[in-house]
Amino acid sequence: MAYETILVETRGKVGLITLNRPQALNALNSTLLGEVNRALDALEADHGIGCIVITGSEKAFAAGADIKEMANLSYPQIYSDDQFAGWDRVAGRRKPMIAAVAGFALGGGCEFAMMCDFIVAADNAKFGQPEIKLGVMPGMGGTQRLTRLIGKAKAMEMCLTGRLMGAEEAERSGLVAKVVPLADLLTEALKTAETIASLSLPIVMMTKETINRADETSLSEGIRFERRIFHSMFATADQKEGMAAFVEKRAPQFKDR
Numbered sequence: 051m052a053y054e055t056i057l058v059e060t061r062g063k064v065g066l067i068t069l070n071r072p073q074a075l076n077a078l079n080s081t082l083l084g085e086v087n088r089a090l091d092a093l094e095a096d097h098g099i100g101c102i103v104i105t106g107s108e109k110a111f112a113a114g115a116d117i118k119e120m121a122n123l124s125y126p127q128i129y130s131d132d133q134f135a136g137w138d139r140v141a142g143r144r145k146p147m148i149a150a151v152a153g154f155a156l157g158g159g160c161e162f163a164m165m166c167d168f169i170v171a172a173d174n175a176k177f178g179q180p181e182i183k184l185g186v187m188p189g190m191g192g193t194q195r196l197t198r199l200i201g202k203a204k205a206m207e208m209c210l211t212g213r214l215m216g217a218e219e220a221e222r223s224g225l226v227a228k229v230v231p232l233a234d235l236l237t238e239a240l241k242t243a244e245t246i247a248s249l250s251l252p253i254v255m256m257t258k259e260t261i262n263r264a265d266e267t268s269l270s271e272g273i274r275f276e277r278r279i280f281h282s283m284f285a286t287a288d289q290k291e292g293m294a295a296f297v298e299k300r301a302p303q304f305k306d307r
C-alpha cells in the first residue's frame with residue numbers, strides 16, 4: 051500500500067508506523083490521519099500482528115494538529131465535518147498500541163500518544179498542550195485523557211499555561227510508562243511490543259478492553275466486567291495451554307484462540 055505521510059513496516063509480529071512529515075514536524079493533517087487509519091485497518095486485519103508501535107522522528111513525534119490546515123476553517127465547516135472524529139477511530143483500536151515518543155509531542159501529538167495504550171519516551175521528549183496559546187483548547191481528547199493520566203491539578207496547569215513537560219516529569223506524573231535514552235527508543239519499544247505480541251492475542255485484547263473500562267465506569271461495575279471477562283478466558287485454548295505449560299515447566303505455545 052502506498053502512503054505519503056507515514057511509513058509502515060512489519061517486524062515479525064509487530065507492526066511499525068512511522069510518522070513521516072519531517073518538513074512540518076509531523077503535524078497531523080487530514081491526509082496523515084486518513085493514512086494512519088488505513089494502516090491500522092490493515093494491521094488489525096492481519097492475524098499475524100500482535101502489537102503496533104507508532105513513532106515519529108528524533109525531533110518530533112508530532113508538533114500537533116496541522117495549524118495551517120485548520121487556521122481558516124469556519125465554525126459551520128469544522129462542525130459539519132466533525133473535525134477530528136477520525137481520531138476516535140484511532141483511539142478505539144482493539145490491538146495493543148505503543149507510542150514511542152522522541153522530541154515534541156505537542157497538542158494533537160500529545161493527544162495521539164495518549165490514544166495509544168502506553169507511551170515509551172526518549173529522554174529528549176517534550177509533552178504539552180499549548181493550544182491555549184493559539185486561542186483554542188485541546189480538541190482530540192487531551193482535556194479528558196491528560197486529566198485521567200496525570201490528575202486534575204497538573205492537567206489544568208498544563209492546558210491553562212501551555213507549558214511543556216520533560217520526559218522525567220512525564221514519567222513521574224504517570225503520563226509515560228518508561229523513559230529510555232534517545233538512541234535506544236525504537237529498540238526498547240519494539241522489544242516491549244515483541245513481548246506483548248508473543249502472548250495470546252485474544253487474551254491481550256481482552257485485557258486491554260478491561261483496563262480501558264476503568265475510564266468509563268464505576269469501580270463495582272468495572273470489577274464485575276473484569277470478572278465476566280476473566281471467566282470467559284477459560285473458554286480459550288490459550289488459557290488451557292498457558293496453565294498446562296506452567297504445570298509442565300515448559301514454555302507455552304499460544305495459538306491465539
Ligand SMILES: CC(C)=CC(=O)SCCNC(=O)CCNC(=O)[C@H](O)C(C)(C)COP(=O)(O)OP(=O)(O)OC[C@H]1O[C@@H](n2cnc3c(N)ncnc32)[C@H](O)[C@@H]1OP(=O)(O)O
Pocket residue numbers: 073074075077078113114115116117118119154156157158159180181184186187188189190
Ligand atoms: C487545536 C488542536 C485541537 C490541536 C493542536 O494540536 S494545535 C497545535 C499545537 N501545537 C503547537 O502549537 C506547536 C506548534 N509548533 C511550534 O511551536 C514549533 O514548531 C516547535 C516549538 C514545535 C518547534 O520549533 P522549531 O523552531 O524547532 O521549528 P519550526 O520552524 O517552528 O517548525 C518547522 C516547520 O514545522 C511547521 N510546524 C510546526 N508545528 C506545526 C503545526 N502544529 N502545524 C503546522 N505546521 C507546523 C512550522 O510551521 C515549520 O514549517 P515552515 O518553516 O514551513 O513554516
